[in-house]
Each structure stands twice: as C-alpha cells, then as structure tokens.
Amino acid sequence: MEILWALMAVIMLGAIFGPILLRRRGGIRLAAPGSPDAADPADYGFVRQEDLDIRMPGPDQDLLDVLDVVQRSQDWRAASQLLAGTGVEGEVRWQRVQAFAGAASLELQQRPGGVSDAPGGQWLRVWRSEAPKDAGGAAVHAEFLVQQAFRTATPGTDEHRIILEEARAAVAEAALLSPGDPVPYIVELAVARGLGYSREEFEQVWLKILDRAPEHMGAHLSALHYASEKWHGSRDSAYEFAEAAAARAPGGSLLAALPLFAVYDHLPDVTLVRSFWESAVVRNAIEGAQYAAHSARPGDPMLAHVRHLLVWFLVRSERWGEAMEQLIAVDGHVGALPWTLSPDPAAEYAVYRALAVAGYEANGGSPATLPH
Numbered sequence: 193m194e195i196l197w198a199l200m201a202v203i204m205l206g207a208i209f210g211p212i213l214l215r216r217r218g219g220i221r222l223a224a225p226g227s228p229d230a231a232d233p234a235d236y237g238f239v240r241q242e243d244l245d246i247r248m249p250g251p252d253q254d255l256l257d258v259l260d261v262v263q264r265s266q267d268w269r270a271a272s273q274l275l276a277g278t279g280v281e282g283e284v285r286w287q288r289v290q291a292f293a294g295a296a297s298l299e300l301q302q303r304p305g306g307v308s309d310a311p312g313g314q315w316l317r318v319w320r321s322e323a324p325k326d327a328g329g330a331a332v333h334a335e336f337l338v339q340q341a342f343r344t345a346t347p348g349t350d351e352h353r354i355i356l357e358e359a360r361a362a363v364a365e366a367a368l369l370s371p372g373d374p375v376p377y378i379v380e381l382a383v384a385r386g387l388g389y390s391r392e393e394f395e396q397v398w399l400k401i402l403d404r405a406p407e408h409m410g411a412h413l414s415a416l417h418y419a420s421e422k423w424h425g426s427r428d429s430a431y432e433f434a435e436a437a438a439a440r441a442p443g444g445s446l447l448a449a450l451p452l453f454a455v456y457d458h459l460p461d462v463t464l465v466r467s468f469w470e471s472a473v474v475r476n477a478i479e480g481a482q483y484a485a486h487s488a489r490p491g492d493p494m495l496a497h498v499r500h501l502l503v504w505f506l507v508r509s510e511r512w513g514e515a516m517e518q519l520i521a522v523d524g525h526v527g528a529l530p531w532t533l534s535p536d537p538a539a540e541y542a543v544y545r546a547l548a549v550a551g552y553e554a555n556g557g558s559p560a561t562l563p564h
Contacts, residue, residue: 233542233545233546233549235549235559236549236562237523238523238545239523239524241538241539241542244525244526244537244541244542245524245526246526246532246537246538247259247291247294247295247525248287248291248525248527249496249497249500249522249525249526249527249528250493250496250522251524251525252284252287252288252291252493254274255274255287255288255291258270258271258273258274259271259291259292259295262295262315263299263315266314267315268315268316268319271315271328271329271332272323272326272329274288274328275288275289275292275327275328275329275331275332276328280374280375280404282405282493283408283409283410283492283493283494285375286374286375286378286408286410286411287410287493289328289331289332289375289379292316292335293316293332293333293335293336293338293339294339295313296312296313296315296316296332297313297336297339297340297343298312299311299313300312300313300340301343313336316329316332316333316336319332319333320333325369326369327366327369327370327373330362330365330366330369330376331366331370331373331375331376331379333362333366334359334362334363334365334376335379337355337356337358337359337362338356338359338379338382338383338386340355341355341356341359341386342382342386347386353386353387356383356387357387359379360383360387363376363377363379363380363383366379372404373404374400374401374404374408374411377397377400377401377404377411378401378408378410378411378414380397381394381397381398381401381411381414381415381417382414384397384418385414385417385423385424388424389418389424391424394415394418398415401415407441407445407447409445409446409447409450410494412434412447412450413497415433416433416450417457419433420454421458422457427458430454430457430458431454431458433450433454434450434451434453434454435450435451435454438450438451438480443487444488444489445484445488446484446485446488446492446495446498447484448480448481448483448487449480449484449485449498449501451476451477451480451481452478452480452481452498452501452502452505453501455474455505456501456505456529456530469508470509474505474509477505478502478505478506478509478511481502482502482514484498485498485499485502496528499518499522500518500522500526500528500529501529501530502514502515502518503515503518503519503522503541503544503548504544506548507544507548507551512548512552512554512555512557513555513557513562515544515551516548516549516557516562517562517563519545519548520562526538526540
C-alpha cells in the first residue's frame with residue numbers, strides 16, 4: 193500500500209500526467225507512454241483530462257447553457273428565469289444557486305476591475321440592483337458573499353467576519369422573499385460555521401431547514417462541517433450526526449452515505465497503513481455509501497457527489513473493480529469533493545482514475561469484463 197501511494201505521488205509531479213501506469217498481475221508500476229502493456233483510461237471511453245468539466249459534479253445542461261449565456265452577455269435575466277422555474281423542494285435549486293454564485297466569484301477573482309475596467313461578476317450586482325425582490329438573485333448574492341468570505345479572507349480575521357455578517361443580512365432578505373425555500377438557511381449554515389454560532393443558534397437554523405426539507409443531502413453535508421472537529425464539534429459529534437441521519441434515512445435517500453463524508457472530514461494524518469483502509473469504520477462507511485448509490489432515486493443530483501467520494505475511498509482501499517464501476521457512472525464531470533480541494537481538480541481525478549484502471553487490469557480486468 194505504501195508503495196502504491198508513493199507511486200501516486202510520483203505521478204502527480206508530472207506536468208500534465210505524462211507517466212502511464214503499467215498493469216502487472218499482483219501489482220502496478222510506471223511505464224513509458226505508448227507502451228503496449230500500459231493501462232490506458234481511454235480504452236474505457238473515459239473523457240480526456242483536458243476535457244473534464246470542473247464546474248459541476250454531474251451534468252445539468254440547462255444550467256450550463258444559462259451560465260454560458262449569462263457570462264457571455266453579462267445579462268442576469270436567464271439566470272433569474274432558470275431559478276424561478278426550479279422548485280424549492282429538491283437539491284437542484286441549491287446546486288444551481290451555488291453554481292451561479294461560484295461563477296460570479298470566480299469572475300471577480302479573475303477580473304477584480306480597475307479604473308477603466310468593470311469587475312467580473314458585474315451581472316450579479318446589476319441583478320440585485322434591478323430586481324431587488326427576486327428571490328433567486330437574493331439567494332445567489334448571499335451564497336456569493338459566503339464564497340467570497342472563505343475564498344478571499346482568512347477565518348477569524350475582521351475581513352472574514354465583516355463579509356459573513358453581510359452574508360447573514362443577505363440570508364435574512366432571501367428568506368423573506370421565499371418563505372418555503374430551504375436554500376437561504378442552507379447558506380446560513382456556512383455563515384454559522386464561519387461566525388461561530390453557538391449550538392443553540394445553529395439548532396435554530398437547522399430546525400428551519402428540517403421543517404422545509406428534512407432529507408436535503410446538501411444541507412446535511414453543510415451541517416456536518418459545523419459538527420466536525422475542524423470547526424465547532426468533534427470527531428464523535430460528527431460521526432453521531434452522520435450515523436443518526438443515515439439511520440433515519442428513508443428508502444432512496446442518499447443520507448445513508450453521510451458517514452463516508454464524516455470519515456473523510458476526519459482522516460488521520462497518516463493514512464498509508466493498510467489497516468486503516470481495512471478498518472470497520474471505513475468499510476462500513478463505504479458499504480453504506482454503495483447501498484445509498486445503488487438505491488438512490490433516479491436523477492438525484494447529489495448522487496454524483498457520493499460516487500466521486502466513493503471513487504477516492506475505493507481506490508485508496510485497492511478495490512479496483514468497484515472503483516471502476518463508480519468511474520463509469522461519473523466520468524466527465526469532476527466538480528465535487530475530493531477533487532475540488534486540489535488546485536487542479538481534473539489532474540487529481542485523472543491520477544485516481546489511472547490508478548483504478550491499472551489496478552483493475554493488474555487483477556485481470558479489461559474493458560470487456562467491466563459491467564456497463
């Protein structure tokens with residue numbers, strides 16, 4: 193196991209993932225590009241690394257089309273129309289709000305503006321100015337402020353707190369404009385984490401979400417961060433929260449996968465020891481997530497998030513065939529944990545994908561033996 197992850201570290205040093213993995217029964221090693229024995233992800237129909245979409249975890253063509261229109265024209269109206277037609281009861285609205293906010297934040301980062309140039313993301317400011325009662329615009333603005341706080345300011349600083357206080361005010365406005373919508377309160381969970389809400393204050397926000405969307409996977413993931421030892425809880429409190437949500441999850445709910453996210457949030461500093469990946473806590477979390485993915489409702493937009501994290505855990509656990517099954521389902525989009533924590537999500541994902549292919553073939557697999 194140690195050799196495998198040392199190998200991965202060598203690969204990641206390559207400029208554009210130049211090294212190729214060689215399949216050998218019982219093990220894998222580096223091979224020269226073009227070697228006839230080299231494992232090639234393209235043999236499985238996987239998307240080239242440079243063509244991987246880092247914006248979203250899975251496909252949402254309507255969102256992509258609207259993002260293209262908004263960013264090309266700098267006109268907010270298409271975004272407003274899309275959100276107005278997106279129901280508040282499911283996960284899709286939350287993901288679209290995040291995507292629009294993220295697009296505006298990234299534009300601002302790339303084009304901060306100057307004396308003669310307008311800053312990036314100007315369309316969001318115009319949206320809020322021209323349609324102050326638009327609930328979608330208010331939610332996107334609140335999420336934009338949260339993303340700015342965590343991207344541009346160090347937690348605990350005055351700048352971080354000032355931006356989050358502004359976000360809290362924006363959340364309150366968005367909630368008034370769309371009373372039955374859980375999204376403003378899901379945004380507030382990040383505010384609660386950054387501002388250090390007391391447990392009682394956090395619970396007040398959480399109950400508002402449960403009243404509106406008790407099975408909302410995105411909300412549970414955000415609440416899990418608050419409960420983690422990195423923020424305002426502990427490993428035990430995070431595990432308890434995740435396991436309780438999984439235990440009460442109805443059929444077809446992805447909440448059964450929540451313990452896997454809790455394990456990921458609390459990985460030990462050293463994870464090269466094989467015994468960790470074979471431990472009951474990891475094995476049970478993987479099996480719960482696999483069950484959730486297998487029984488998920490068709491079209492659940494959070495399913496891709498679960499599959500991406502499963503890829504990471506299954507490759508680390510050397511469960512190559514199971515990793516390949518998840519890769520077949522998600523390949524093409526990599527805008528999800530754990531890849532998005534890397535400066536180059538596509539390259540990070542491509543490393544794990546190549547390891548899965550090489551490990552699968554080292555144990556006798558081939559494109560012909562993989563179920564589709």
